Amino acid sequence: MLRWASHSLLILLAVPILLGTLIAILPAFGYFPTLGGTEFSLDAWRELVQVPGIKRSIQISLLSGVLTPLIALALVFLYLASASGSKLDNWMRRLVSPLLSFPHAAAAFGLAFLIAPSGLLSRLISPGLSGWERPPDLLIINDTWGLTLLFGLIVKEVPFLLLMSLAALPQLQPSKHVELARSLGYRPTIGWLKVIAPNLYPLIRLPVAAVIVFASATVDVALILGPTLPPTLSVRVLAWFNDADLNFRFLAAAGAILQLGTSLLAITIWLCLEKLCAVLWRFWVATGDRGTGERLVFFSGRGAMPIVLLVITGSLVALLVNAFAGPWRYPSVLPSSWTFLHWTNNFQNLLTPLLNTLLISVGSTLSALVLVLATLESERQSGKLRATAMWLLYLPLLVPQIVFLFGFIVLTESMRWQGTMSLVIFGHFLFVLPYVFLSLSEAYRQLDPRWSQVASTLGASPFKSFWRIRIPLLLAPCLTAIAIGMAISISLFLPTQLLGAGRITTITSEAVALSSGASRNLIAVWAVVQLSLPMLGFLAALTVPRLLWRNRTGMREIR
């Protein structure tokens, strides 16, 4: 009965995404019957080439697509080389999941409020250190080359790559190998980089590819932090798509395909970098050098991670202060008074988006959870691991959102499905599914098989032992998977915006829409709501099992 589960899981993921990508190609070449385009042409491409600043848009997208994973990965590897097994490491392990749940948009707003010319950081050093009596005239947010965008993306992707690395590390038995390297005279950090890093990298290649695609095609972070004259390619595509003149749709379609090409180019550049690094690495390992550079690795690895943490914490503080700030003159560090006014004034507006957000995240996460559990249980009952097609799980993260969503819309518009709650939930489901699967599969596969065997020798059917033994034993990882799935759904911007046709609003879509022009206090209120929802989810995932099993000491060892 469960045999259909893994097939439908892969079909549900692959078909909409591949179909959407294929369909997006048609309007790019003039074919869009609902808009009167019945013949193939290259008009949209001719138009696209003439768009002012299009080259710069592509360059910025490429730049953040390659530099974000490069710098984030370097930070993660330096950190792991220098801090494995330390106190800092214990801390980071606990912090990494909540850090990951910080929604992109809220993090971007927080960063903006932290480092803007009139932001928290500038106030901290003014006028004492800087001598500024008024905010300096610097273009920090929305800077022309997208450096702030790059910075924001790196801060956001470091926790992601760190979590993926931590999940993959145990199978490499790092401490054993580093000990061996040390016995041969290697300093531990150098030993880690020479022995563990080359084996760890292949295990996290797919997540790295996901980072490349995200960084080169992000819309929400680029809308908030990215350049405006001209904006990144993805932001321009969205603007053309939303233009009141529907003829811009052809241009938008061509732009979406260009975005796909840009992301693929970023991946190609990355593959070349990979080759180069492999050669350099081999050369470095062959030197047999055991200690050179060890201090540099040690201090940069141990130093960079706390800085990332500090930036994230600072962003959070900046959001909170702005959300409750009364009158606040530059360069005072804190407002002269505090107020709830921004909240009470907005309560009415928050309500509908909040309910929509909850409905969409619960709907998409629970359907993903059911499918993932059915897949894992069928895998267990048949006793065979189906790892072959699992890279398909990464598909929603490997194709730029704007590309396949575009084609998906062409399809659903003709089915009159667009702008409905069910379509938005389905769209979120596609992005939630991989995360639910990745977070739950390890725990599910590693649960001692003897629990189910005992249950069946006691006469329990697979159904009974699933519900009465496996689910309770795996309650904590299931709740964590739910919290992660909901956090992903809550943070999504583009699927809501495009599939909901602007008619269905969530906390995130409203918050991002405010980025052009609303007051900082108002933005901060929405961002605080946005980031507290996933936090509440993680808090519940942590406390519910503790309360439920408070008289069950044996449950503390089940992991």
Added chain:
Amino acid sequence: MSESKLELDKVSIALNGKQLLTVDSSVGPGEVLTIMGPSGSGKSSLLAYIAGFLAPVFEASGGVFVNGDDITTLPAERRRVGLLFQDPLLFPHLSIAGNLRFAIDDRSADKASLIRQGLDEVGLGGFEERDPGTLSGGQESRIALLRLLLSSPNAVLLDEPFSKLDSQLRAEMRTLVFSKLRASGLPSILVTHDQADADSAGGEIITLEQ
């Protein structure tokens, strides 16, 4: 109590084309067949085959009969073959009573009194609401044995059930387990590499080679 018989008809297990063992034997009511052999000789795989959850990487053939009924192709939960592992494996999220209730047939009338009676018999009267995590090793083993008996099996498999107990408890548990199995008239197969287990079981002994 039912008097039953467990027969293994030319049961043989292979892994990657390499023959691990062949057993052809019959165990009468209340008897214990002991299978000894070094680790890797396929002892535990034999028990998994009889219980119905041998991993698909093994190739196995031969018939398993309980009271003349062929159970070789039945799913594990319908074979009515109980199994004691090295660890007691009490479900950690259920109380002691919850663990025992899980094993009792849903159609049984008075589960509560079955549980109370059983707990008294193993010297753990009044333990119903206890958390399994707070029990001593010996208490856990006794609950595991009681849970198995309450599931009213037709045959019992013992997979080195005493190996993790300290020596005094081990002797005590051996006496308890074998006397209970004999009193219930259940045929059992014991897998072990401790000669004292085999002596205490007092039945036929098959020694496997690597």
